[in-house]
Amino acid sequence: MNPIELAQLVLLAALWGGSFLFIRVGVTDFGVAPLMALRVGIGALFLLLVLFSRRPAREALGTLRERAWPLFIVGILNSAAPFCLFAWAELTLSAGVTSVINATTPLWGAVVAYVWLKDRLSGLRVVGLAIGFAGVLALVWDQVVTHAGDGASSTSAALAAFAALVAAALYGVAASYTKRHLTGVDPLTVAAGTMTGATLVLAPFGSHGVNLAAISAAICTGPHAHEDRTKRYMAAVWCGIFYLIAGTFGATIAALFAAFPQALVVSIAALALFGSIMSGLTNAMQNPREREAALITFMVTASGLTLLSIGAAFWGLVAGVMTQFVLNARRA
Template identity: 30%
Template sequence: MTVSPTSDDAHAGLARSSNLQPVLAGIIAAFVGFAGVFTVVLQGFIAVGATPAQAASGLLAICIVQGLLAIGMSWHYRIPLSIAWSTPGSVLFAATGMLDGGYAVAIGAFIGAGILIIAAGLIKPFGKLVSSIPPVLASAMLAGILLGLCLAPAKAVALEPDLAIPVVLVWALVGRIRRIWAVPAAVATAIAMIAWHAPAGGLAGAHFIPDITFVWPQFSATAMVSLAVPLFIVTMASQNLPGIAVMRLNGYEPPVGPVFVATGIGSIIAAPFGGHTINLAAITAALCAGPDAHPHPGRRWIASVSAGFTYLVLGLGATTAAALIAIAPPVLIQAATGLALFGAFGGALAGAVAHPADRDAAMVTFVTAASGLSFFGIGAAFWGLAAGGAFMLLNKRWSR
């Protein structure tokens, strides 16, 4: 970690804030990460041939592995290392569809992607490359990623005013009394509104613990080229790279090599149970690594540990949570997510425009990352960083 406050500042910060704050921040981060996109994960598994039971098993497997990794690595390194599943990977599955050989071949491709991530962690020049991101571009990229989510509360008010307005009002009023309770209160209100408006029997058939299934992997050269390699690329470009950027933006230096090796091994372990690629978190990392988690940077690792434990619980209730989200208006879930990320978005936007000389490059990164464009299966976050970096290099060369 690069931030090292004086001992007086550290003791003062610790005295002013209890460990309850990072614990709550971790719970919120896990809920945001789970509720916001887990339906995409389930749909991705089914697209490559999983049965509903196998899809639920895969969701449970990745929740358990990423939770244990977040707990273990955050505790060991004493920095907020947030671990997540590869959401872009799930989108890739939906676009790829079922391969010849079915789900077993897809499991083999998941293992192949994990092996590639381990290899990336063992190649030191690669770790140095992904760790050398200019902070102003990192801020702009994060702001671009968060923009769409932070617009969701306003969209929800327009589309579902009877459901969304109570959520936004609770967030605003509670935030004036006690800021740390604003988002939990908004999320609780959203759940209450979902339950209130749910159709009769909407949760019928849901059970608490999903079935665990084991699938013997099958390996295919075609699957490695068409799924494993693209899965590795989108995970590194759209998850690990932004995740490292978020950590550096908040003053931490993550151990890139060990993280890649650990998440690659975790991906391989989860694969036979249906799980796919595990990686550094990007969006939810901002909740655990930022000042909202704790005023003292040396205590924010507690938030990632808390998030890890929360993922263990959420994984056990995967099928019940799936049923709850399935009967909820998607815009309402997105609104609660956007409210939770307002603080992170404001900080990132401020960092993006902090240096006038680099502001044009930062804006190129911001608008590209926010655009949602995708080339070769690689998402807008990577292309935003690439475009802003190229523009920054052009400006420096032109000034010379």
């Protein structure tokens, strides 16, 4: 190993270890699934751009299509599931403890390869594995059992440590699965494909809430912005300008609305949405055969139901579709 490769390895270790600190900071505000969906989504976008810039588009798409299922599975095992488990663990444990538990990844890789791929383990390797697991246990035992941290109980700390351990084990499973099913595929395609698969898995679980400007984007690209499609971009430009102004005076605006009575703020929001709500209800109730499903969709959405970190809009749509399915079956 030359000095450049050693420096790259150290940099990679620093970046990977530093991610646990950022997860610890962000998970309490974003939530487990939205934060991890944002993480893999940004990674997938970057890797796909790099992939298509270095490979012919037809060749890259052909490989992704041909190996779609293995890439999707590895995306779950190597990104979506362990990322969420580590993030959930860091709601209780510190970033240092979870990063130390993550150090068991190569140990689990050797164990899984021995069980699944029948790789040989010499006596010296077995001793090394035992020493490695014992070392990690000695480093995290004090905080997990004696000092759970942040007022958490020993039981919750132990469950968090177990989740982190399972996450590290999944990395080992992913490595063996990749060796068996993705041998011969170049690493860049594997990285881009698996990250895309992880994004598809996590996208429904709350990541849609990260896009705070979805309504503004819909308005700026709609016919109300300009009748000529080629001139609608000006609406997005002005929207961006006003967003910059609002961001500059964000603290002042927030303090102003915080000083208003809550009833007044709710009334202003209701008046602002009144036209959209009435227009949507009018269009939804026009067809008598779909009226009940539309009403149930509206009621569930208005209830504010949140389940699995997914907002009421999604569950309202699910309830409406199920209602329409049942009614169509009865009418048939």
